[in-house]
Amino acid sequence: MTRPPRGGADPAARSAERAVDLALAEVERRYGLGRSLAAPGWVRARVLTILNGAAVRDGVSPLVAAERLQEDRQAIEEIVGALRVGETRFYRDPITWEAIASSILPRLPPDLPIAGLSAGCSTGEEAYTLGMVLASAGRRFSVLGVDRSVPAIEAAREAVYSAEAAEQLPPALAQRYCELKGGALHICQELRDVVSFEVCDLVHAVPTGGFQIIFFKNVLLYLAEPAGDAVARRLAAELDPGGLLFPAASEAPRLCGAGLTPVRVNAQVIAFRGPGNERTGFP
Ligand SMILES: C[S@@+](CC[C@H](N)C(=O)[O-])C[C@H]1O[C@@H](n2cnc3c(N)ncnc32)[C@H](O)[C@@H]1O
Structure with missing residues (x-):
């Protein structure tokens, strides 16, 4: 028929x-x-x-x-x-953040300044969460968030969210790094000073620099195969030796197919290392 x-x-x-x-x-x-x-x-x-x-x-x-x-x-x-699908949350997928705090950071030399990247950061919650986790671990760091959406980056720079946005954040992080003012949640200046944002279309260019932690979560699923896979490979090439790229769990199989090398951080969390980089300390 x-x-x-x-x-x-x-x-x-x-x-x-x-x-x-x-x-x-x-x-x-x-x-x-x-x-x-x-x-x-x-x-x-x-x-x-x-x-x-x-x-x-x-x-x-x-x-x-x-x-x-x-x-x-x-x-x-x-x-x-x-x-555009801009859905995001503070402390999204808690097991990943817990793995970073308990398994990733202790393996990085204590005096190493950490460069973090949130690739496809939407309105900034992921980048600020990374900032909170790094700051509460007492690390020196900078975090860059990039997204192709101009309104999303403007909102990220404004750093003001609804009061409910903090619901998933561990209370210790919310109390230390956020402030409720006029019924809205404001990210503290201390964090805003080290978390920056840029408009960037990852299909055309990825930020350069040796990153220890790259979040590339819930972006790949919206990108067609050749373009999205190429973005993932280019991002992985920007990892510092010992650095790791974190996708959403559902995106991990596609990253394996794109030629990235998985490493098992723990029973629940898989990340990816840069090309030729054997120094992550994970199997
Ligand atoms: C669903 S949000 C994910 C936000 C965050 N990474 C998370 O997991 O919570 C997807 C974001 O990817 C961005 N995006 C999609 N294609 C992009 C591209 N080519 N370059 C940069 N950002 C892109 C969208 O604008 C959107 O803000």
Whole structure:
């Protein structure tokens, strides 16, 4: 049985579906955002709304608007922004943070200043959490958070969150590094001085420097295979000897497939080492 074309027999609906397919292909080509995003209907609906807006603005059909996306920076940025999933939390996946505090930091020379990177940091919670864990261990450090979203980086730099945002943070970290003011959670200045943020599209360039700890969590799943795997390899190449890259648990198999070498930090946590780096001290 042949499958009916998307959009059914209605030519206008078929043209709209084709426009959405073209837009998603362009987003993948330019930004590496996976076309797997196309599966849910809400994604297609969002893209079509933006194409309709561009079509009305330019007096063309949505299909022509999609064909012009290569030159339409405003529309393509709107689409990428609409597809962004920025979900994040302080102290997300506690077992990883506990492993860093109990197994990773004690293995790094005590006088070594630690450089941390949160690659795909969204609104900053992951980068600040890393800062809190390093500061409470008494380490000298700097943390850089990068994301391709300008509004996310602006929010990260502002460092003000809802009061509920601290719910998952261990109380000792929340009390030491956050302050409740006017019903909102403010990250303390001491931490803001050593945690910085930059807008950066990882598909085009990754931050350079010998990092001891890189978080690359819940980003790879949104990136198409060749682009996302290349980002992971480039990030791993920026690890210091002895440094480790932490993905989300669900992303670990893909990193193995991309050629990165896993190391078992403990029974529950897998991280990845840099190419040719045997000095992590983990099997
Ligand atoms: C779901 S959030 C993950 C936030 C955090 N890493 C965590 O695990 O809680 C994914 C973030 O990755 C960012 N992102 C996606 N593609 C990116 C790219 N090519 N370069 C930089 N950031 C990207 C998105 O803007 C979004 O803020």
